[in-house]
Amino acid sequence: MECRxxxxxxxxxxxxxxxxxxxxxxxxxxxECPVCRRLExxxxxxxxxxxxxxxRKAPPSIAQAVAREINASAETKVTPFPRRRTIEWVVxxxxxxxxxxxxxxxxxxxxxxxxxxxxxxxxxxxxKSPADDTLRRTDKSGAPERAREPAExxxxxxxxxxxxxxxVAAKPPAEQPKAEKSLPPEKMTKGGRFNGxxxxxxxxxxxxxxxxxxxxKAEDTDRGxxxxxxxxxxxxxxxQQAEMLEEKPKAPAxxxxxxxxxxxxxxxxxxxxxxxxxKEMGLPHPDPVGSDKSxxxxxxxxxxxxxxxxxxxxxxxVFLVTCTEDQLARLLEGVKREKSAAPALAAAGKxxxxxxxxKEEKPLAADSGANFKKAMPSAEGAAAPGAAVERQLELxxxxxxxxxxxxxxxxxxxxxxxxxxxxxxxx
Amino acid sequence: xxxxxIDLIQRCQGGESAAFNELVLRxxxxxxxxxxxxxxxxxxxxxxxxxxxxxxxxxxRKFKGGASFTTWMHRIVFNLFVSSRRKGGKTKILSLxxxxxxxxxxxxxxxxxTENRRRAVQEILDELDEEDRKIVILKDIEGxxxxxxxxxxxxxxxxxxGRIHRIRMTLRExxxxxxxxxxx
Numbered sequence: 001m002e003c004r005x006x007x008x009x010x011x012x013x014x015x016x017x018x019x020x021x022x023x024x025x026x027x028x029x030x031x032e033c034p035v036c037r038r039l040e041x042x043x044x045x046x047x048x049x050x051x052x053x054x055x056r057k058a059p060p061s062i063a064q065a066v067a068r069e070i071n072a073s074a075e076t077k078v079t080p081f082p083r084r085r086t087i088e089w090v091v092x093x094x095x096x097x098x099x100x101x102x103x104x105x106x107x108x109x110x111x112x113x114x115x116x117x118x119x120x121x122x123x124x125x126x127x128k129s130p131a132d133d134t135l136r137r138t139d140k141s142g143a144p145e146r147a148r149e150p151a152e153x154x155x156x157x158x159x160x161x162x163x164x165x166x167x168v169a170a171k172p173p174a175e176q177p178k179a180e181k182s183l184p185p186e187k188m189t190k191g192g193r194f195n196g197x198x199x200x201x202x203x204x205x206x207x208x209x210x211x212x213x214x215x216x217k218a219e220d221t222d223r224g225x226x227x228x229x230x231x232x233x234x235x236x237x238x239x240q241q242a243e244m245l246e247e248k249p250k251a252p253a254x255x256x257x258x259x260x261x262x263x264x265x266x267x268x269x270x271x272x273x274x275x276x277x278x279k280e281m282g283l284p285h286p287d288p289v290g291s292d293k294s295x296x297x298x299x300x301x302x303x304x305x306x307x308x309x310x311x312x313x314x315x316x317x318v319f320l321v322t323c324t325e326d327q328l329a330r331l332l333e334g335v336k337r338e339k340s341a342a343p344a345l346a347a348a349g350k351x352x353x354x355x356x357x358x359k360e361e362k363p364l365a366a367d368s369g370a371n372f373k374k375a376m377p378s379a380e381g382a383a384a385p386g387a388a389v390e391r392q393l394e395l396x397x398x399x400x401x402x403x404x405x406x407x408x409x410x411x412x413x414x415x416x417x418x419x420x421x422x423x424x425x426x427x
Numbered sequence: 428x429x430x431x432x433i434d435l436i437q438r439c440q441g442g443e444s445a446a447f448n449e450l451v452l453r454x455x456x457x458x459x460x461x462x463x464x465x466x467x468x469x470x471x472x473x474x475x476x477x478x479x480x481x482x483x484x485x486x487x488r489k490f491k492g493g494a495s496f497t498t499w500m501h502r503i504v505f506n507l508f509v510s511s512r513r514k515g516g517k518t519k520i521l522s523l524x525x526x527x528x529x530x531x532x533x534x535x536x537x538x539x540x541t542e543n544r545r546r547a548v549q550e551i552l553d554e555l556d557e558e559d560r561k562i563v564i565l566k567d568i569e570g571x572x573x574x575x576x577x578x579x580x581x582x583x584x585x586x587x588x589g590r591i592h593r594i595r596m597t598l599r600e601x602x603x604x605x606x607x608x609x610x611x
Contacts, residue, residue: 008592011592015573015591017572046598046599050552050598053549054545057456058455059469062477063452065477066447066451066477066481066484069481
């Protein structure tokens with residue numbers, strides 16, 4: 001190996017970076033070549049002189065600053081963990097609360113499905129303020145849009161139902177929601193219908209001359225108290241609203257209210273027959289809406305009285321019945337059978353055909369006892385003596401937004417039993 | 428018994444922050460001098476050294492022990508130096524013999540010739556190209572292996588291998604010239 005090649009390896013050799021074989025070759029050459037050996041000594045000297053260059057002491061500020069920083073970060077390191085954990089706990093608690101509220105909602109909705117479907121149907125059909133108030137409260141409390149939207153639909157259906165009542169008796173049944181609210185849930189759930197005890201409870205309710213102001217007062221009371229209690233009450237109201245909304249699709253309140261007008265010499269007796277027939281058929285108890293007294297004043301929930309004594313001094317009895325078209329026909333048929341006899345049976349039997357032929361008015365029957373008329377609720381709806389059973393499906397469709405098609409199997413019928421005017425010779 | 432660097436690092440990784448102070452006290456002079464030779468002035472060197480220790484402390488959990496703590500620290504110092512240069516910092520070479528710089532003065536017994544030679548070595552070192560100076564510092568002052576130098580500077584091993592001899596030959600020529608001119 002020539003000196004030039006050796007000299008290029010001298011630095012690596014003195015730094016101990018050569019492989020074993022090269023190191024031996026270089027070492028042997030250096031022993032034999034004085035020029036290369038002198039160069040190696042010279043380079044070692046320079047390296048040693050560089051390594052021996054004076055060093056400074058590090059200023060104490062470095063260690064102090066680092067120690068300060070380390071201590072500060074050690075302190076801040078202790079705190080972040082609890083903070084993070086606290087946030088995690090808060091998030092977990094919020095999630096738990098949310099789950100709990102959802103469970104309450106689902107449980108209540110489930111309970112309603114099992115036990116008190118009629119209550120919610122009745123609420124959806126009759127009540128004015130619960131839906132309105134709930135909607136109002138929902139808006140105030142900033143409830144989710146999802147909940148608000150169905151509430152508005154419910155409000156619309158409630159308005160429609162209110163129109164029905166208005167048509168029946170020029171005055172809205174303002175007392176009704178209050179009375180329903182006062183009923184114990186068990187009673188409403190068990191029967192799902194209006195019974196004597198319930199009627200008593202409703203009758204015991206104070207006058208509802210100013211339901212809005214009382215409602216407002218109740219709301220004010222609700223707003224008071226501990227925030228947690230208020231929150232619970234709000235959640236409870238929201239749950240009630242959810243129940244109503246969940247029941248709503250099942251309740252044919254909006255589109256399927258159809259009015260049947262029965263003219264009878266004795267509305268009280270006919271209403272008793274209606275109830276009895278419904279019971280025989282296994283239908284839900286017809287829900288008495290009200291009774292029009294002979295003096296003209298509309299007395300709500302007075303139908304029970306007529307059921308007890310079998311006779312009413314009123315001129316009109318109004319019921320709500322949820323059943324199918326066939327069941328309605330059989331119900332009316334049963335009333336007719338009890339009342340007098342045959343002619344009405346044919347009339348009721350033909351009602352289904354009339355329904356299928358849609359919007360086709362045709363006289364179905366006439367009798368001397370009770371006459372049937374399927375019509376829009378109106379003052380004129382009270383049929384004249386011997387009037388035929390009629391259908392006014394066009395009006396029904398316009399007013400309630402529903403038609404023959406797309407109806408639910410069970411629909412809501414408003415049955416008005418009106419006193420037939422006395423014959424002209426008896427006047 | 429003195430704890431090794433690895434012991435201190437493991438304690439620090441276990442949450443005992445005070446152990447890192449021990450590492451700082453143990454290595455601060457070496458790190459500071461390297462920073463001083465890189466940066467060329469005491470102020471920047473102190474900043475770089477301090478920041479290097481802080482960075483090391485914050486990243487101590489990432490230290491796996493593949494290299495020595497000092498190698499790791501020198502890599503941090505080098506990165507900080509490069510970063511400061513990118514930000515516009517300018518290396519200002521100061522003689523370590525400056526009385527105000529706190530340099531360790533040679534003993535009075537040293538001959539003038541030796542003192543002259545030492546000054547000459549310092550001068551030729553300062554005159555070196557920056558890249559060459561780093562290699563010489565890391566090799567001859569810090570005593571790193573070629574592989575470690577390559578690791579710290581982020582260059583191939585062969586580059587260090589080839590350049591180290593060339594740099595020494597340059598230093599030899601410059602020193603000869605400087606000493607010869609002074610003797611004249």
